Amino acid sequence: MNKTWKPVPATGASLLLSVMLACALPALFPGDVRAQRGREGPPEQGSVEPVNLLPNPYVTIRDFGTLPDGRSWGSVSAVNVDIDGIHIWAGDRCGTNSCATSDVDPIVKLDPDGNVVQSFGAGEIIWPHGMDVDAEGNVWIADARIANAGELRANPDAAGKGSSVIKFSPEGEVLMVLGTPGETGDPPTHFTDPNDVLVAPDGSI
Incomplete structure (x- = not known):
């Protein structure tokens, strides 16, 4: 005989139990296990300090350059x-x-x-x-x-x-x-708002 399963609407008691479990689990397992795994990192990097804690060797010099x-x-x-x-x-x-x-x-x-x-x-x-x-x-x-x-x-x-x-x-x-100065369009004859240029060691542009 074939049985058809139908979802049972949540009653007040079952809904309350779900909420209680959701609140109790963090207390039983303090800390997020997944987050802890992410924070630990590989053992060989355990003693490496974060880069942003290192001293900054550069000094900002404001108002540099006189035109x-x-x-x-x-x-x-x-x-x-x-x-x-x-x-x-x-x-x-x-x-x-x-x-x-x-x-x-x-x-x-x-x-x-x-x-x-x-x-x-x-x-x-x-x-x-x-x-x-x-x-x-x-x-x-x-x-x-x-x-x-x-x-x-x-x-x-x-x-x-x-x-x-x-x-x-x-x-x-x-x-x-x-490009064609004063005109916009598609390469190779034109550019549209070129933002930067870099010349590689082999001369490629």
């Missing part, structure tokens, strides 16, 4: 170390958050004391966002966007720039441009 003519730093998202391991390259958005209407150099090279020893890029970059320095000391800049309508009204010369990757010599000469 020419007393101008203030704008948004900076492109920083890299020169091949000499001493100087610092930085991409400043011309004292604000865009270079579309500016005639100052957005790319600066700083000595260890924060003095600008080289600068370039005026009128060539809209929005420096990423940077790399290759093995030959060339400076690669990801110019992340094109000028917007308001910027173009203020400076029509900003047309035809941005949304590209530019390779500069250490002296600021444009050696290569990837």
Whole structure:
């Protein structure tokens, strides 16, 4: 004979028993067993202190770098170390958050004391966002966007720039441009808002 099993609705007594068991089990087994297993880790790492408890060997130096003519730093998202391991390259958005209407150099090279020893890029970059320095000391800049309508009204010369990757010599000469400046689209002929650039040891970009 076939039997059909039907779920029995929980009565007040059975519901109360379930709640009591749920409350009593943690008292019978203090601590979460699964969490304890996770905390213990492999035996060979038992004496290793968490990394965040180690002393920080670095010191934050605020207000580093003095720009020419007393101008203030704008948004900076492109920083890299020169091949000499001493100087610092930085991409400043011309004292604000865009270079579309500016005639100052957005790319600066700083000595260890924060003095600008080289600068370039005026009128060539809209929005420096990423940077790399290759093995030959060339400076690669990801110019992340094109000028917007308001910027173009203020400076029509900003047309035809941005949304590209530019390779500069250490002296600021444009050696290569990837993408089509001033236009967005798909590779290999265009980029849309390129955020960064990296040159591998074998020269791959």
